[in-house]
Amino acid sequence: MNAWQTWIALWTLVTKEVRRYMRIWPQTLLPPSITMTMYFIIFGNLIGSRIGPMDDIPYIDYIVPGLIMMAVITNSYSNVASSFFSNKFQRSVEEMMVSPMPNWVILAGFVVGGASRGLAVGLIVTVVSMFFTDLSIHHPWVTIGVVIMTALLFSIGGFINALVAHKFDDISIVPIFVLTPLTYLGGVFYSIHMLPAFWQGVSMVNPILYMVNAFRYGILGVSDIPVGGALVAIAVFIVVFFAVGLWMLDRGKGIRS
Amino acid sequence: MAEPALSIRGLTKVYGNGFHALKGIDLDVAEGDFFALLGPNGAGKSTTLGVVSSLVQKTGGSVSVFGIDIDRDFAKAKYHLGVVPQEFNFNQFEKVEDIVLTQAGYYGMPMREAKPRAEQLLRDLGLWDKRKGSARMLSGGMKRRLMIARALIHRPRLLILDEPTAGVDIELRRSMWEFMKRINREGTTIILTTHYLEEAESLCRNIAIINHGDIVQNTSVRDLLAQLNTETFLLDLAQPVETVPELEGFNVERVDATQLALSVERGQRLNDAFAQFSAQGFEIVSMRNRANRLEEMFVSMVEHANAESGRSTDKVEVRS
Numbered sequence: 001m002n003a004w005q006t007w008i009a010l011w012t013l014v015t016k017e018v019r020r021y022m023r024i025w026p027q028t029l030l031p032p033s034i035t036m037t038m039y040f041i042i043f044g045n046l047i048g049s050r051i052g053p054m055d056d057i058p059y060i061d062y063i064v065p066g067l068i069m070m071a072v073i074t075n076s077y078s079n080v081a082s083s084f085f086s087n088k089f090q091r092s093v094e095e096m097m098v099s100p101m102p103n104w105v106i107l108a109g110f111v112v113g114g115a116s117r118g119l120a121v122g123l124i125v126t127v128v129s130m131f132f133t134d135l136s137i138h139h140p141w142v143t144i145g146v147v148i149m150t151a152l153l154f155s156i157g158g159f160i161n162a163l164v165a166h167k168f169d170d171i172s173i174v175p176i177f178v179l180t181p182l183t184y185l186g187g188v189f190y191s192i193h194m195l196p197a198f199w200q201g202v203s204m205v206n207p208i209l210y211m212v213n214a215f216r217y218g219i220l221g222v223s224d225i226p227v228g229g230a231l232v233a234i235a236v237f238i239v240v241f242f243a244v245g246l247w248m249l250d251r252g253k254g255i256r257s
Numbered sequence: 258m259a260e261p262a263l264s265i266r267g268l269t270k271v272y273g274n275g276f277h278a279l280k281g282i283d284l285d286v287a288e289g290d291f292f293a294l295l296g297p298n299g300a301g302k303s304t305t306l307g308v309v310s311s312l313v314q315k316t317g318g319s320v321s322v323f324g325i326d327i328d329r330d331f332a333k334a335k336y337h338l339g340v341v342p343q344e345f346n347f348n349q350f351e352k353v354e355d356i357v358l359t360q361a362g363y364y365g366m367p368m369r370e371a372k373p374r375a376e377q378l379l380r381d382l383g384l385w386d387k388r389k390g391s392a393r394m395l396s397g398g399m400k401r402r403l404m405i406a407r408a409l410i411h412r413p414r415l416l417i418l419d420e421p422t423a424g425v426d427i428e429l430r431r432s433m434w435e436f437m438k439r440i441n442r443e444g445t446t447i448i449l450t451t452h453y454l455e456e457a458e459s460l461c462r463n464i465a466i467i468n469h470g471d472i473v474q475n476t477s478v479r480d481l482l483a484q485l486n487t488e489t490f491l492l493d494l495a496q497p498v499e500t501v502p503e504l505e506g507f508n509v510e511r512v513d514a515t516q517l518a519l520s521v522e523r524g525q526r527l528n529d530a531f532a533q534f535s536a537q538g539f540e541i542v543s544m545r546n547r548a549n550r551l552e553e554m555f556v557s558m559v560e561h562a563n564a565e566s567g568r569s570t571d572k573v574e575v576r577s
Contacts, residue, residue: 001332005365012362019355091346095407098310098340099363100332256314257272257307 001100009101010109017113021079028079029121032071036125039067040132043189055191055222064129065216066188069150071125073183073208074175076118076151080110080158081171088162093255103249107159107242114155115148122147135219142227143218149234150211154179156241163245163254182208187216192224207237260324262288262337262415262446263309268318270304270470278304280470281318286448286463288323288414291441293457293478294450296467297559302450303343305467306417310340322415336364339413341404343420343450349393353384356392357407364411371410378406381436398425402433415446422456434460454555458482466558473562489547490527492517495540504533518547 021028044060054062087093186208210230217223263286270279307313322334361371382402466474497514508520
């Protein structure tokens with residue numbers, strides 16, 4: 001394929017993915033906004049007012065970046081995992097396999113499509129948060145960079161999960177048993193400085209802590225960890241995960257007999 | 258000399274469970290041919306076509322499409338291939354038109370080129386009125402035609418049809434045959450697998466029979482049928498009969514009161530049989546083959562191959 005044909009193929013796949021989640025928006029875009037509204041009401045307004053400031057920041061403001069990031073992570077991951085697995089399940093993945101489209105385009109198409117849903121949901125949650133607090137972004141480029149990189153990283157993760165999955169249960173195991181606990185323990189609702197030294201150390205091996213804090217730094221200007229290192233770590237993870245996903249596709253893992 | 262549309266050499270496939278699906282098959286399909294690949298269930302037809310279309314990873318051997326080795330440049334070879342698989346393999350919740358246009362996009366076709374092409378194909382295949390509807394609302398026959406439209410969107414030179422008319426009613430099957438004949442006349446090479454041997458006999462010029470991962474026959478349909486020694490005809494009588502008429506040189510069996518089965522060996526003339534029927538006062542109102550000729554040949558060939566290889570004779574599934 002020449003560069004123009006490759007671009008058409010990539011655009012086709014991305015628009016197909018966007019069309020898919022827009023078609024079923026009551027399942028894909030609406031629930032996160034309702035869930036996050038509940039978080040803002042309960043943890044922000046009702047409980048948050050009694051907790052007091054966190055790192056000298058009103059509690060509701062403190063949790064906004066973490067909640068946005070939580071929505072971005074779960075939606076990016078689950079979009080690609082469920083979409084690609086559905087393609088496998090319905091065998092429509094064969095439409096792509098018989099075409100001359102390179103494997104990196106297939107991977108990139110799903111990842112960009114999934115990331116776009118994560119970012120769309122993140123935007124919706126951000127708009128919802130404005131009904132509860134006034135947001136002012138301290139470092140716009142860090143904020144945008146971190147949220148896009150995080151959405152891409154978890155989209156790739158969802159793709160790899162879908163490749164190895166044999167049944168629908170297999171694509172819900174990671175979100176339920178890995179992503180959700182790591183997100184909750186990743187400093188969404190608290191600063192790790194509140195934890196005893198041992199648990200602070202344990203928290204430092206949680207990759208989501210770095211994403212949440214880097215995003216919080218972008219919006220609020222405060223972070224528990226060095227932001228530069230977090231950005232580099234996310235970028236490295238993206239490269240490694242993309243390479244693993246591509247290697248699996250090239251080998252036909254989970255899709256070729 | 259023109260490169261064959263498909264050239265397969267020593268193709269082997271061993272699945273993870275140790276099953277040898279293909280045992281080193283060689284096959285050539287000439288450009289412009291209408292070629293049938295026949296065989297009982299599990300013989301290796303779909304595995305062969307799966308390797309050619311990249312859905313199955315081969316264990317050994319080589320495959321070339323119009324001279325392009327798939328190990329060297331599969332992407333280039335894929336431009337020449339259109340694939341209609343046995344199972345429905347599209348997103349049932351997508352619109353009919355979107356399925357075809359998306360496939361065009363996967364081949365890097367610009368929308369301004371893809372849209373008129375999709376319209377032409379959907380009209381030709383009787384799906385234009387359904388283009389805005391969800392694919393799951395289509396009947397089984399329409400879904401098969403949708404897969405044909407999708408496979409042809411990028412103008413492939415080689416079309417692979419894996420049981421394209423399975424489950425399609427007779428009228429629709431005939432119209433699909435006409436469509437396939439037309440695109441073959443227009444230059445598209447077609448490889449067809451089917452259980453309807455009448456389909457292979459009507460459409461195809463050349464034929465290969467695969468059994469237990471080996472090619473047991475690879476010849477023209479005409480030569481294959483010439484090997485058939487005996488044909489059996491069913492004769493419908495105007496009046497019921499109680500006893501079987503005796504014809505000199507012919508074997509006749511009574512099927513029921515108004516139907517006889519007449520066996521005619523190669524070299525015998527039907528006129529001789531009819532003359533004897535007339536002389537004995539039997540009035541015949543209609544006649545047809547008891548079974549498809551190719552079907553008889555196919556069954557005997559597969560059973561012969563099984564017997565030679567010492568396998569139990571499998572039940573050979575054919576539909577006509």
